[in-house]
Amino acid sequence: MNISSTHSEVLSRIERSQGLRLSIAIHSCSRDASIALVLGGKTIRYLPLDPQNRTAATISPALNVLLDEVRASDQPLDYIAVTDGPGSFTGLRIGVTTAKTLGYALGISLVAVDSLAVMARNLWEKKPDASSVMVAINAYRGQVFAAHWTRQQWESANDSGDFSSQSRVVLADDWISAVAADRSCSNGAEPLLAGRIEQGRGFAIEPNALDVAQLGHQIASKGRFVSPMQLLPRYLRESAAEEKLGSVQIENWG
Numbered sequence: 547m548n549i550s551s552t553h554s555e556v557l558s559r560i561e562r563s564q565g566l567r568l569s570i571a572i573h574s575c576s577r578d579a580s581i582a583l584v585l586g587g588k589t590i591r592y593l594p595l596d597p598q599n600r601t602a603a604t605i606s607p608a609l610n611v612l613l614d615e616v617r618a619s620d621q622p623l624d625y626i627a628v629t630d631g632p633g634s635f636t637g638l639r640i641g642v643t644t645a646k647t648l649g650y651a652l653g654i655s656l657v658a659v660d661s662l663a664v665m666a667r668n669l670w671e672k673k674p675d676a677s678s679v680m681v682a683i684n685a686y687r688g689q690v691f692a693a694h695w696t697r698q699q700w701e702s703a704n705d706s707g708d709f710s711s712q713s714r715v716v717l718a719d720d721w722i723s724a725v726a727a728d729r730s731c732s733n734g735a736e737p738l739l740a741g742r743i744e745q746g747r748g749f750a751i752e753p754n755a756l757d758v759a760q761l762g763h764q765i766a767s768k769g770r771f772v773s774p775m776q777l778l779p780r781y782l783r784e785s786a787a788e789e790k791l792g793s794v795q796i797e798n799w800g
Contacts, residue, residue: 567624567766570612570648571759574601574641575633575661576683581605582755583612587763591615592756601640609644623654625771627762629753630658631780632691632713633683638779646774655771657762660780662693663709664753665740667761670700680728681740681751682721690718691782707768709761715783 568590571582579601583590591612595604616623628645631638649656665681679700682692693712695703703709725739740751 567763568616568619568621569624569657569759569762569766570609570616570626571659571755571762572605572626572628572641572645573661573664573753573755573758574605574637574644575629575631576637576752577634578752578754579605579637579641580755581608581612582759583615584756584759584763585621587760589756589759590619592754594754601637605640605644609648623652625655625657625762625766627657627659627758627766628777629661629664629758630777631661632685632715632782633661635779635781638781642777642779646777649774649777656774656777657765657770658710658772658777658780659758659762659765660693660710660713661753662691662713663703664757664761665751666693666695666700668751668753668757669740670695678728679740680721680725682718684718685715685783688718689715689783690721692716692721694724704764705768707765707770709765710780713780713782 568583568585571584573580577597579595579597580593581595582592593608593611595601595608626645626649628641629638630642645656662681662683665683666679669679669681670676677697679695680692681695682690685691692714695712699712703711
């Protein structure tokens, strides 16, 4: 496949001499999966996957398109950024397995990206002076995958490159109560909110592979790479079948 003149400009000798890194980003923790090829902060190709078809069936053909772009560019692929959790059990397995397989085949490192932190980053960018950010993803069975970031915590994560520290699984009602309490705090410093719980409850925001690429770049800049052998999905809880065999560990929100 020949890359367009626009892509050729992005992959110019000048940009390569500036040390920009070529990466593939994979977002598969929700039904709206996508992949992207990014050079530094510039998008070369973004491909949303058809939500009407299974991710397992659509991700390989889409990756072949991106790999054609890589081969035509004569630019080495530096790393693969992938959401490792939390989110859909099946989606995470597909994305992580794909990244591991491609990493093994190409001999390159991976960057694990927390899906809730991706959502939080979107909110911080919209309002960088916000006092805090709260995000959640529907985990079903009355639970949510949630994270609450204060400004200090986010700045500390920016310094270390560790953006997974705030993610956990909590009861959905506890998260909704916490949202209501923080929004009514007396000092008026309302947090920014994002989430997908159920229709009419929560504040919808969907990350995509471009968002994963941006946070992945921040993590990579801190040297936080993992090998294909090390990468595992972070489910944060047991599957439905596993829960039937043992007790469920759910953290308190506070």
